[in-house]
Amino acid sequence: MKQLTKLSITLLTAGTLGLYVPAATAQTDEEKGLAIAVEADQRDQGFVDSTANMKMILRNRSGKESIRNVRVKTLEVTGDGDKSLSIFDEPADVKGTASLTWSHSQKPDEQWLYLPALKRVKRISSKNKSGPFMGSEFAFEDIGSQEIDKYTYKYLRDEALDGTDTFVLERFPTDKNSGYTKQIAWIEKERYIAHKVEYYDRKGALLKTLSASGFEQFLDKHWRPTQMDMLNHQSGKSTTLMFENYAFKTGLSDKDFAKNALKKLR
Amino acid sequence: MTTARALLAPVTATLGTVLSTVLGLAALPLILATDSHAVDWRGNVSTELTYFPEYSADRENWKSRASIAADVEIFHDFSDEVTLTVHPFARIDQRDDERTHTDFRELILTTTGDNWEFSGGLGTVFWGVTESRHLVDVINQTDGVDSVDGEDKLGQLMLNLNLFRDVGEFQFYLLPHFRERTFAGIDGRPFVGALVDEGRAQFESDRGDRNIDGAVRWSQSYDYWDVGLHYFNGTARDPLLTPVVSNGALLTQDGVVVLAPRYIQMEQVGLDAQGLYGDLSVKAEIVGRYGDEIDNHVELVSGIEYTLVGVYERIDLGIVAEYLWDERGDEATHPFQNDLLAGFRFALNDERSTDALLGIIQDLDGGATTLSLEASTRVFDAHRLSLEARHFANTSDDASFAAFRDESFIKLDFSYFF
Numbered sequence: 001m002k003q004l005t006k007l008s009i010t011l012l013t014a015g016t017l018g019l020y021v022p023a024a025t026a027q028t029d030e031e032k033g034l035a036i037a038v039e040a041d042q043r044d045q046g047f048v049d050s051t052a053n054m055k056m057i058l059r060n061r062s063g064k065e066s067i068r069n070v071r072v073k074t075l076e077v078t079g080d081g082d083k084s085l086s087i088f089d090e091p092a093d094v095k096g097t098a099s100l101t102w103s104h105s106q107k108p109d110e111q112w113l114y115l116p117a118l119k120r121v122k123r124i125s126s127k128n129k130s131g132p133f134m135g136s137e138f139a140f141e142d143i144g145s146q147e148i149d150k151y152t153y154k155y156l157r158d159e160a161l162d163g164t165d166t167f168v169l170e171r172f173p174t175d176k177n178s179g180y181t182k183q184i185a186w187i188e189k190e191r192y193i194a195h196k197v198e199y200y201d202r203k204g205a206l207l208k209t210l211s212a213s214g215f216e217q218f219l220d221k222h223w224r225p226t227q228m229d230m231l232n233h234q235s236g237k238s239t240t241l242m243f244e245n246y247a248f249k250t251g252l253s254d255k256d257f258a259k260n261a262l263k264k265l266r
Numbered sequence: 267m268t269t270a271r272a273l274l275a276p277v278t279a280t281l282g283t284v285l286s287t288v289l290g291l292a293a294l295p296l297i298l299a300t301d302s303h304a305v306d307w308r309g310n311v312s313t314e315l316t317y318f319p320e321y322s323a324d325r326e327n328w329k330s331r332a333s334i335a336a337d338v339e340i341f342h343d344f345s346d347e348v349t350l351t352v353h354p355f356a357r358i359d360q361r362d363d364e365r366t367h368t369d370f371r372e373l374i375l376t377t378t379g380d381n382w383e384f385s386g387g388l389g390t391v392f393w394g395v396t397e398s399r400h401l402v403d404v405i406n407q408t409d410g411v412d413s414v415d416g417e418d419k420l421g422q423l424m425l426n427l428n429l430f431r432d433v434g435e436f437q438f439y440l441l442p443h444f445r446e447r448t449f450a451g452i453d454g455r456p457f458v459g460a461l462v463d464e465g466r467a468q469f470e471s472d473r474g475d476r477n478i479d480g481a482v483r484w485s486q487s488y489d490y491w492d493v494g495l496h497y498f499n500g501t502a503r504d505p506l507l508t509p510v511v512s513n514g515a516l517l518t519q520d521g522v523v524v525l526a527p528r529y530i531q532m533e534q535v536g537l538d539a540q541g542l543y544g545d546l547s548v549k550a551e552i553v554g555r556y557g558d559e560i561d562n563h564v565e566l567v568s569g570i571e572y573t574l575v576g577v578y579e580r581i582d583l584g585i586v587a588e589y590l591w592d593e594r595g596d597e598a599t600h601p602f603q604n605d606l607l608a609g610f611r612f613a614l615n616d617e618r619s620t621d622a623l624l625g626i627i628q629d630l631d632g633g634a635t636t637l638s639l640e641a642s643t644r645v646f647d648a649h650r651l652s653l654e655a656r657h658f659a660n661t662s663d664d665a666s667f668a669a670f671r672d673e674s675f676i677k678l679d680f681s682y683f684f
Contacts, residue, residue, distance in 0.1 A: 058617045060617065066617045066647065067647070091619075091644060091647060091648060091683070092308070092310075092647075092648040092683035092684055093310070093619075093644060093648065093649075093650045093681070093683040094619070095308040095683065096308055096339075107489060108489075108544075110487070110489070116308070116339075118392055118417065119390050119391065119392040120392045123487075123492050123540055123542055123547075124542075125542055125544065125545055125547065125573060126542075127544045127545050127575075128545070128573065128575045128582070130575060130576060131575055131576065131580070131582060131615060132580055132615045134619075135615055135616050135617045135618070135619055136617075177544075177575075179576075255380070255381070255430070258430065259435075259487055260383075260428070260430055260435055264349075264376075264378070264383075266306045266341050266343075
């Protein structure tokens with residue numbers, strides 16, 4: 001009896017190995033795409049929290065600019081989506097307005113808006129992913145927390161993008177409320193950071209291109225762009241995001257990302 | 267000449283009050299600027315023009331009114347734990363002396379701990395979830411002269427303790443000084459058909475406006491629902507208005523019936539809840555009001571808001587429907603005993619943050635119809651242009667709206683923000 005058991009285990013182990021080895025050598029494009037996304041995600045884990053000042057420059061088709069200034073704070077949540085806070089400083093008529101998002105990987109995100117003139121905290125729908133953020137060319141889903149579960153992936157090819165070796169992969173949003181059918185991302189091989197993303201609308205046509213540049217490293221680990229340019233090919237409008245004063249591990253905690261904290265923000 | 271001086275006297279008196287407040291305001295940042303980095307402020311100065319297409323029941327000989335207002339919120343950090351908020355407001359109105367007024371919306375010191383917060387001073391607190399009427403929002407008195415929608419509030423003297431726990435947020439209020447509602451004067455519009463004489467205010471409480479009111483609230487957020495429960499014991503914010511009888515006849519001023527406000531004591535228990543299911547939001551506010559001088563009764567506002575994202579290009583359309591009810595029916599002390607609000611909210615999501623809200627409130631007992639349009643857009647970089655239009659229809663069928671027959675108006679507001 002004992003011998004039989006031992007034999008079975010040996011057979012089982014061999015079997016598992018036998019199945020595993022060929023799968024590894026013939027990794028599908030989907031598996032390779034996912035593996036790249038997982039690697040990029042893992043390399044950025046452990047930032048704990050971060051804060052930055054974000055300046056948005058909105059340009060219409062004739063080149064007229066309007067400026068937004070937002071302070072952004074993020075709290076890393078292990079095992080679920082991150083929590084984030086945006087505090088609006090400019091334009092002056094929205095000064096003091098703040099939005100709080102608790103993103104989740106398994107259930108819908110929770111989102112609140114603070115309206116300072118009314119002292120009112122209003123719960124708002126997080127389903128509106130495709131809508132423009134502050135009238136810009138960035139949709140809410142473009143600037144939200146990028147969780148692995150929010151897409152399925154497919155590796156396309158290796159490509160040199162302006163002299164940088166990149167993996168090119170497709171991402172398909174799993175949320176049916178996404179404004180996109182797919183995105184194509186250029187991920188740098190060395191640092192696993194996205195240099196360029198193309199967004200395809202619900203009809204499958206190219207809608208926008210995002211270019212990230214001026215990467216800086218923080219805590220010897222986390223790479224962040226200092227500039228992101230989004231060009232809308234269909235409307236001719238564009239938006240530039242400039243990031244300043246990045247700070248990590250600033251000591252933020254859950255209570256800074258609580259609903260009741262919104263009223264006290266300045 | 268005598269008439270002109272008599273007319274000007276109250277204006278100059280109120281102007282004096284406004285000026286002293288404005289000067290006080292100007293000095294405040296200097297007083298506070300002990301550490302210039304710790305002082306933060308925001309505010310706006312607005313110019314408003316209102317046009318009434320009809321004369322007011324042959325009472326007034328004017329159709330347009332100008333007004334300017336300033337609203338400044340100054341915030342000072344003494345440390346991470348202790349903060350001061352100073353939030354004065356002032357308005358000067360061309361026509362109505364009662365509308366020319368000043369108020370501290372906030373003048374409050376707050377200390378913050380790890381999971382608690384304690385404040386003392388004049389504060390503004392908002393409770394609630396619905397759009398058409400705010401039933402549970404019982405802490406602050408309405409500043410009735412600023413706008414007709416009741417969204418403007420007077421600062422309330424309070425001691426407030428908030429506790430933040432896993433089971434929810436607990437708020438405790440001690441409200442030692444009651445603020446009377448402000449009412450338009452004899453030259454105010456929209457004219458409500460009678461003049462409320464604040465000098466004749468009566469109180470059920472022996473302590474008058476020094477009755478110590480109290481309130482407790484618990485609120486919590488769940489995955490799909492935000493829920494709040496509260497209890498209030500004290501002076502009702504809504505006064506009962508009764509005609510003043512003098513020598514066996516109704517007292518009038520310039521041919522207008524004079525009303526005296528009476529502030530009763532009441533207990534209020536209430537629930538507010540908002541559920542969010544994708545683009546559908548479900549809202550309800552329910553209160554029970556109990557007192558010796560009112561019929562114990564229940565009032566309700568409940569409805570939905572459904573958002574159609576990107577209905578045309580970047581434009582979002584929100585559809586709002588709310589039902590307003592008062593158990594007392596015709597005996598209710600307000601016009602919303604059985605009414606329906608239908609509203610359409612447009613957000614253009616453009617670089618000017620243009621939005622508009624079109625609303626209709628219909629009295630379902632065959633009464634008045636109120637149509638409203640509110641729209642605003644950003645101009646230049648720090649200015650906002652807003653339009654508000656209200657039209658009162660079918661007023662002859664509704665006693666509480668009869669006076670609004672000729673009071674429809676269009677208001678343009680141009681505000682500079684800083």
